Amino acid sequence: FQYGHLLYKLGGGTFNECINILSSYIQNYPDSERNGDVQDMLIAAYFTSKDYIKALDAINKLPNPDSQQLAAKQHILVLWGMDAFENNDFDKAEAVFKEAEQIRVSPKYRILSNFWLGEIEYKRGNYDNAIKYFDYYVRCAPAEENEYKKALYNLGYAHFVKQPNNLSKSDAYFKEFIRLHSAKDGYRADAF
Numbered sequence: 001f002q003y004g005h006l007l008y009k010l011g012g013g014t015f016n017e018c019i020n021i022l023s024s025y026i027q028n029y030p031d032s033e034r035n036g037d038v039q040d041m042l043i044a045a046y047f048t049s050k051d052y053i054k055a056l057d058a059i060n061k062l063p064n065p066d067s068q069q070l071a072a073k074q075h076i077l078v079l080w081g082m083d084a085f086e087n088n089d090f091d092k093a094e095a096v097f098k099e100a101e102q103i104r105v106s107p108k109y110r111i112l113s114n115f116w117l118g119e120i121e122y123k124r125g126n127y128d129n130a131i132k133y134f135d136y137y138v139r140c141a142p143a144e145e146n147e148y149k150k151a152l153y154n155l156g157y158a159h160f161v162k163q164p165n166n167l168s169k170s171d172a173y174f175k176e177f178i179r180l181h182s183a184k185d186g187y188r189a190d191a192f
Contacts, residue, residue, distance in 0.1 A: 052080035
């Protein structure tokens, strides 16, 4: 236990060894009173090594995960969904974000899941669904979040494409984006 704990604390490139030691501890001492702590370290080690599937598997094996472990699961799902999205695996990303949204422990990750579901629907050209997800995100997320401005920008475009004869909603979202996005970049120029 102490060796696995030390490897966990050291982090860095030792996570594979840490995972092996902690997994071995649980296997060799299934009735240990330390197994809860070992499981938490194991989940964190998988998470840090970006092995999201094994991290989720470790959480799913817990008989009664607490709210902190469920919040970790929600966070891991969001990160896994973002990876799938970046790899253009929209079906996998959608399934993972919907699972994260259903956990309902961490409002932050539930709201963020809606942003990414909006991104998926936007990429697919399903503008009604994209608007639904982005609207939810904008209503619930703090304006300081990185994704907030992008949601406004995407809402502007979704309404622009969906209703080319009625651009008042599109105009309002682009104006709000410009008000919040002061960087002189291509996004701001495009919104203008």
